[in-house]
Amino acid sequence: MKKLVRFGVSLDHHLLDDFDRLIAGKNYATRSEALRDLIRDNLVGQEWDENKDTVGTITLVYDHHVRDLTEKLTDIQHDYQRLILSAMHVHLDHDHCLEVLAVRGKGREIRKIADRLIATKGVKHGKLTMTTTGKGLS
Ligand code: NI
Structure with a gap:
């Protein structure tokens, strides 16, 4: 109690x-x-x-017409597939896509994949939201 x-x-x-x-x-x-x-x-x-096991979401908005961008983002996700729990893709309009990835792993690894995705040329906005597994938090 x-x-x-x-x-x-x-x-x-x-x-x-x-x-x-x-x-x-x-x-x-x-x-x-x-x-x-x-x-x-x-x-x-x-x-x-402290680089503990943790959870986050990575949100990306990009124009899928930018040359090779979709392939580049997919390649990066395959490189880090063991960290990605789930991915949601929404076609926002004729040009724009919204992608939300649920990720789990060490803080340093998650930051690395988020930085790589967000820094990819053609990504208009990206954000890492840091949350928690909930374990050990009252
Ligand atoms: Ni799309």
Whole structure:
């Protein structure tokens, strides 16, 4: 069973005002829930820095008419196929494709494949979202 612990936090009142505005804008019901998410987000960042087994998504938007681009992106994905759990491809319009890859592995390896895909000439926008396996996170 989870044991809850309460603790006091001393803050400059301006900083607390800013925090309250921030969390109201994000629809948090309580400061506690907002603080828990901030802590978890930092722990997830640490997982990535410590190169633990972790999970992420890589999002790419590109014009599939750019010469050899689709082949290049596919080649890179085959090079790292053991990291890719799933891939979703959406034809956005006549020219543009959206690709979302779910990836799992060491933080360093995932960053490497994300950097390679995003830096490929013709990719208009790319983003790595770092998340977690959820293990060891309360
Ligand atoms: Ni497409």
